[in-house]
Amino acid sequence: MDWWLIWLIVAGVLIVVEMLTLTFYLLWLGIGALAAALVDVIFPDAVLLEVIVGCLVALLLTIFTKPLTRRIQTGRGFKDAGLELVGMRGTIVEDVSPDAPGVVKVGSETWSAKSNEVIRQGESVIVVSRGSAFLEVNKWEG
Amino acid sequence: MGMTITIVVVVLAVVFISLSIKIIPQQRVGVVERLGKFSRLLTPGINILIPIIDHVRTYHDLRIQQANVPPQTVITKDNVQVKIDTIIFYQVTGPEQATYGISDYVYGVRNISTATMRQIIGKMELDETLSGREKISSDIRIALDEATEKWGVRIERVEVIDIQPPADIQDAMDKQMKAERSKRALVLDAEAAKQDMILRAEGDKQSKILKAEGEKEARIRQAEGQRQAKELEALGEAKAIESIAQAEKNRIERLREAGLDEQVLTYRSLEALTDIANGPANKVFIPTRAVDTLGSIGAIGDMLKEKK
Numbered sequence: 001m002d003w004w005l006i007w008l009i010v011a012g013v014l015i016v017v018e019m020l021t022l023t024f025y026l027l028w029l030g031i032g033a034l035a036a037a038l039v040d041v042i043f044p045d046a047v048l049l050e051v052i053v054g055c056l057v058a059l060l061l062t063i064f065t066k067p068l069t070r071r072i073q074t075g076r077g078f079k080d081a082g083l084e085l086v087g088m089r090g091t092i093v094e095d096v097s098p099d100a101p102g103v104v105k106v107g108s109e110t111w112s113a114k115s116n117e118v119i120r121q122g123e124s125v126i127v128v129s130r131g132s133a134f135l136e137v138n139k140w141e142g
Numbered sequence: 143m144g145m146t147i148t149i150v151v152v153v154l155a156v157v158f159i160s161l162s163i164k165i166i167p168q169q170r171v172g173v174v175e176r177l178g179k180f181s182r183l184l185t186p187g188i189n190i191l192i193p194i195i196d197h198v199r200t201y202h203d204l205r206i207q208q209a210n211v212p213p214q215t216v217i218t219k220d221n222v223q224v225k226i227d228t229i230i231f232y233q234v235t236g237p238e239q240a241t242y243g244i245s246d247y248v249y250g251v252r253n254i255s256t257a258t259m260r261q262i263i264g265k266m267e268l269d270e271t272l273s274g275r276e277k278i279s280s281d282i283r284i285a286l287d288e289a290t291e292k293w294g295v296r297i298e299r300v301e302v303i304d305i306q307p308p309a310d311i312q313d314a315m316d317k318q319m320k321a322e323r324s325k326r327a328l329v330l331d332a333e334a335a336k337q338d339m340i341l342r343a344e345g346d347k348q349s350k351i352l353k354a355e356g357e358k359e360a361r362i363r364q365a366e367g368q369r370q371a372k373e374l375e376a377l378g379e380a381k382a383i384e385s386i387a388q389a390e391k392n393r394i395e396r397l398r399e400a401g402l403d404e405q406v407l408t409y410r411s412l413e414a415l416t417d418i419a420n421g422p423a424n425k426v427f428i429p430t431r432a433v434d435t436l437g438s439i440g441a442i443g444d445m446l447k448e449k450k
Contacts, residue, residue: 024188025163029156051148055155062159062190069188077186078168094284101284110280111296112287132236133287133296 003047007037007054025062032058085111085127089140092123096137104137111135161193166201173199173241183237200241206233206298209252213304216260222268222311227304230255236294244293251290255300258285268307275302 014030036054043049061068088106090113096102097118104113104125112134119125124140165188166172172184175197184198191198213227232251234240244250262281263271271278279299286297307315 022165023160023163024165025159028159028163032155048144048148048151051151055151058155058159062162065163065188065190075187101288103280103283109298110283112284130235131291132239132294133291 003045003050004037004040007033007040007050011037024065028058028061028065031061032056085109085130085135088127090125090127090135090137092119092121092125092137095119095121096125101134104135106135113137158193162191164189164191164198169204170201171204171237172201173237175199180238180242202234202237202240204234204237206231207248209248211252211256213306214256214260216263218263218268218271219265220267223308224263224268224271225304225306225308226259226263226271226302227306228255228259229301229303231298231301232290233296233298234294235296239292239294241294247293247295250293251295251297254286254289255282255297258282258289259300261285268311271302271305272307278302 011030011033014026014033018024018026018030032054035057036050039046039050039053085106090104090106090111092102092113093105093110094103095118096104096113096115098116101112101114102119104111104127106127113125113136114131114134115125115137117139119137119139125137126140128136128138130136164172164184166184166186168186170186172189174181174184174191177195178197180199181196209230209232211228211230213225215223216226217223230251234247236243240247259278259282262278262285266274266278279301282300283297286300290297306312
C-alpha cells in the first residue's frame, strides 16, 4: 500500500477545495495530510501513527492560527464612518436638554443627541460617546 | 480495529478543526456565547473558537439595510385616508442589543416605523403630507430613536416613496387645479379686455383733444384774419371818408374863393322854383322859406337895378 500517495492525493484535493471555498481550516487539514505523507515516507504503513501526527499538526496549526496569519492579514479593513463619531464636532439642529433629547448633525449624518446640559440650536458640540441610536454630546470647548 | 480508530480520530479532528476556525467577512459580526452566556463579538478576519463551549448565536450585517413597508392606510388630520408607501433605512449599531434586546429587530423596526408614521401623519393636513417629506423624516427621528435605542438598531431615515390620496380626493384635486387654471385664464382675459378698452379710450381722448385743439387753433386764426381784414377795411373807409370830406371842403373852399354870395344863392333858388313849378303836381306847397325867398325877389330886382 502506498499510503504516502493516498495522503498526497488527499492533501491536494483538500487544498484545491480550500482554494475554491475559502474556509481556511481545509488548508490546515491539507498541511496535516502532507505531514502524514512525510511520516509514511519515513515509517511506511504505520497508518495510525500517520493519522495521529497529521491530526496533531493540523490542531497545532489551528491553535496558532492567529500568530501565523497575522503577517498575511494586511488588509486595511473598513471603518464605518457612521460609527466612528466619538471626538468629532457637530452642530445642534434641535435644542438638547437633560430631560429632552434633541438632534445633532455630525458630518453628513443626523443623530439624536442627549446631554447633561442645555444646548441651544446652532451651537457646536463634541461627541462624547455613542449609544446605538443616541450620541452623548457636550458643549464644544475652545 | 486499527482502521476504525483511525477513521474516528480523523473525523473528530476534521470536525473540531472545521468548527474552531471562523473567517468573518468585513461589515459582518458574530455574537459568541460561551456556554449560553454572551462572551464576545467576532470581528472581521480570522477568529478561533473553542468548539465545545463556544457557540455562535447569530450573525449581523452592519451595513445600512432597507426595508420596504407595504402600503399602509393612514388617516390625516383633515380626515382623509391616504395610502402611504415608505421605505426604511436602518443599521445595526449594537449587535449585542440587536441579539438580546429584541427577538426580531427587522420586524420591530417595520412596526415601530409604521406606527410612528401614522402618528405623525395624523397630525398633518393632507397638503402638508404631500409636500413635507423632509418634515416627516425629521419628526420621525427622535420618536424612533427613543424606541430603537434598546434594540441596538438605528433608523437612518424613513423615506416616503408614494402618497396616494383616494380616487375621489384625487379627482377633487384635479378639478381644483383645473378651476385654478381656468380662473387664471379668465382673469387674464378680463385683464386683456380692460387693457384694450383703456387703451382705446385713451386713444379716443387723445384724438378728440387733438381735434378740438386743431379746431380752436383754426378758429382763432380765422378770427384773427377777420379782425385784421375788418380793421384794414375800417381804415380804408376812414381814409376814403376823410378824402371825400377833404374834397368837399376843398370844393366849398373853391366855391367860396369863386365868390359865392347872396345873389348866386337867390338865383339858384329861383331856378329851383321853376323846376318845381314845371313838375307834374297841380298844387305846389311852397315852404315859408320859399315865400321869403319870393319876397326877396323884389330885392333881387332892386339889386339888378342897382347893377345897371
